[in-house]
Amino acid sequence: MDFLIMELLLQKVLIYSIVAVLCAAVIWYYLYKKRRESVIVEGKIRKAQEEGLNEPVSLHPYIDVNTCIGTGACVAACPEKDIIGIRNGKATIINASQCIGHGACFHACPTEAITLRIGTEKRGVELPHVGRNFETNVPGIFIAGELGGMGLIRNATEQGRQAVENIAKSAGRNHAAAYDLIIVGSGPAGISASLTAKNHGLNFLLLEQDTLGGAVFSYPRKKIVMTSPMDLPLVGKVKLFETSKSELLDLWQTALRKNNITVSENSKVESVIPEGEILKVTTLSGEVFSASSVLLAIGRRGTPRKLNIPGEEKEKVAYRLLEPEDLSGQNIVVVGGGDSAVESALLLADQNHITLSYRNEVFNRIKPKNSAALNEAVKAGKLRILMKSNLVSIEDEFVNIVTEDGGDPLKIKNDLVYIFAGGELPTQFLEKAGIKITRKFGETVLKH
Numbered sequence: 383m384d385f386l387i388m389e390l391l392l393q394k395v396l397i398y399s400i401v402a403v404l405c406a407a408v409i410w411y412y413l414y415k416k417r418r419e420s421v422i423v424e425g426k427i428r429k430a431q432e433e434g435l436n437e438p439v440s441l442h443p444y445i446d447v448n449t450c451i452g453t454g455a456c457v458a459a460c461p462e463k464d465i466i467g468i469r470n471g472k473a474t475i476i477n478a479s480q481c482i483g484h485g486a487c488f489h490a491c492p493t494e495a496i497t498l499r500i501g502t503e504k505r506g507v508e509l510p511h512v513g514r515n516f517e518t519n520v521p522g523i524f525i526a527g528e529l530g531g532m533g534l535i536r537n538a539t540e541q542g543r544q545a546v547e548n549i550a551k552s553a554g555r556n557h558a559a560a561y562d563l564i565i566v567g568s569g570p571a572g573i574s575a576s577l578t579a580k581n582h583g584l585n586f587l588l589l590e591q592d593t594l595g596g597a598v599f600s601y602p603r604k605k606i607v608m609t610s611p612m613d614l615p616l617v618g619k620v621k622l623f624e625t626s627k628s629e630l631l632d633l634w635q636t637a638l639r640k641n642n643i644t645v646s647e648n649s650k651v652e653s654v655i656p657e658g659e660i661l662k663v664t665t666l667s668g669e670v671f672s673a674s675s676v677l678l679a680i681g682r683r684g685t686p687r688k689l690n691i692p693g694e695e696k697e698k699v700a701y702r703l704l705e706p707e708d709l710s711g712q713n714i715v716v717v718g719g720g721d722s723a724v725e726s727a728l729l730l731a732d733q734n735h736i737t738l739s740y741r742n743e744v745f746n747r748i749k750p751k752n753s754a755a756l757n758e759a760v761k762a763g764k765l766r767i768l769m770k771s772n773l774v775s776i777e778d779e780f781v782n783i784v785t786e787d788g789g790d791p792l793k794i795k796n797d798l799v800y801i802f803a804g805g806e807l808p809t810q811f812l813e814k815a816g817i818k819i820t821r822k823f824g825e826t827v828l829k830h
Contacts (some may be wrong), residue, residue: 416471423467423476430464430477438478440507441500443487444826447472449495458492463750480750485537497829505823510812515552516545520816522661522674523654524549527571528681529808535570535598535630536612542574542679543615548676552583557674559660561587564673566654566663568645569596571679573634577615580641587671588643588665591650594635595679596815598627616641654678654815680808687803689717694775699799706730713737715781715793717773718802719745724752726800736765737794739783743770768792773799 430436443456443466452471460466464476466487473495484826488496499506516524526545526688527538549563557782565575589598603667611620617637635664638645654676663671671705686701688694706729716727719740727738745753759765770786781796 398542399574406668408582416468419467419672422541423469423474426464426467426476427469427474436475436478436727437505438475438502440498441485441498442478442482443475443496444499444824445475446497447474447572450491451495453492455492456487456492458490459486459802461486473676476605477720479747480753487501492827495825496580499824499826501822502824504823506823508807508809508819508821509816511818511820515540515548516677517548518654518817521654522676523815523817524675524677525568525679525817526575526677527627527679529568529678533750534760537678538571539574539614540570542571542677543578543613545571545677546575546578546582546584549677550584552580552674557660559672559674560675561585561671563587563675563677564661564663564671565677565679566651566677567591567596567679567681568594568647569679569681571597574615574636575677576643577617577637577641580643581616587646587673589646589649589651591648591666591680593647594638594645596679598630649668651680651811653811656816657724681805687805687806689773689774689801691773694801696776696778696799698797699776699801701801703800704727707733709734709798710795711735714798714800715739715773715794715796716800716802717781718804720747720802720804721749723800723802724748724756726802728755731759731764737768737783738765739768739773740772741772773801 383450388621404583427436436476445456445466450472452468454468454473456473457466457468462480465478465481466473467476473630485498488498491778500509510521510525512530516526518525518531524545524641526541530541546563562584563579565572565586565588568576568588572590573594576586576588614633614637617633619788620633642644649669651663653662653664654663654667655662657672660672660674661676663676664671665671671781688701691697704728706726709730710733712730712734714730714734715737716723716730717739718724719742722740724745730736745756748756756767760767768785770785771783771792772785773781774784774791775782776796776799779795781799782791782793784791809819
């Protein structure tokens with residue numbers, strides 16, 4: 383009997399030992415894998431710092447390491463690559479400059495460890511004063527979309543909806559104005575706001591200085607503008623993947639037509655002035671409207687930033703690319719280092735001779751996909767890049783570009799010039815309405 387008991391005990395010890403070894407092996411492998419992932423992330427962070435990609439340029443996530451539990455949900459949710467990684471069990475930012483501010487990581491975090499911030503301690507971003515309900519310091523004037531710092535289509539669409547939801551809750555119908563709400567701008571925020579206003583039965587007017595779509599309309603026809611689903615009021619969840627500009631415009635036009643919403647195109651708003659308890663909206667053509675509330679969804683790029691150099695007034699100079707397929711065999715200079723400049727250069731490269739000029743030494747504001755495509759195009763000899771260079775003058779048949787190497791200016795044969803130097807905040811327009819503009823240095827704009 384003692385022998386049997388001893389044998390059973392030995393079997394149990396053996397089983398427990400095997401289980402303990404297996405558990406130890408699993409734990410060791412888990413820790414090894416996590417450590418290996420951390421080393422890879424650390425290497426990516428060092429590379430980003432060396433390439434100048436560690437400084438965010440707009441809306442970006444801020445991670446509270448004390449709250450983060452390292453689930454990796456934020457990494458999985460981000461549609462861009464290598465923006466966030468897990469290092470030593472905590473989420474961390476890798477390529478901050480390539481973050482495009484869609485906020486998917488913010489929504490995915492199970493412990494609410496992520497907030498969204500604008501600007502950094504070193505780099506401030508000018509923004510109009512906007513409260514949590516999207517109302518500015520001027521009662522009745524609201525801002526949604528790119529003008530308030532939310533530049534991505536999906537985010538702007540959501541902000542347009544939320545802003546009007548707040549307006550519908552707080553605004554009374556007993557007022558002396560002709561409209562409950564005037565929406566300025568028919569981009570993603572303005573269209574979403576219009577559909578929401580229709581859903582709430584508001585008496586509203588939609589004004590657009592150009593054409594339906596706002597800044598989106600000015601994108602090249604085949605440009606991919608949406609890569610993730612979005613919720614559109616009165617339409618529902620729209621599954622969009624690799625969606626082109628024309629497809630998105632068609633979607634918007636169909637949604638507005640089905641809901642009998644008319645866009646007053648070519649109606650540039652010159653001023654929004656408070657008069658007692660109503661707001662007076664005046665257009666460039668002299669039309670005057672009144673409203674209880676006004677939503678500004680005009681974006682930041684209504685006025686292209688110019689270089690202010692000799693020859694910039696020539697007809698061959700443009701600030702947006704509409705039909706790249708119509709251009710062939712041209713000598714084209716593209717100026718800029720953002721996604722608009724890079725994408726335009728790539729679209730033109732197959733049929734033209736392209737020179738891309740950028741004043742900095744690295745492209746620190748472009749999406750990873752654009753960066754990879756640009757590198758491939760350069761290797762294939764489809765275009766040339768002049769880094770640390772500046773376009774200094776434009777002639778009829780040539781342009782002059784100086785580089786920081788101290789040599790003589792380059793005289794390059796040229797037919798067309800496309801300048802993508804960003805847009806200027808409509809400061810005068812906002813200040814005329816009484817809206818305060820402040821420079822944000824790492825300020826939280828969205829938290830749980």
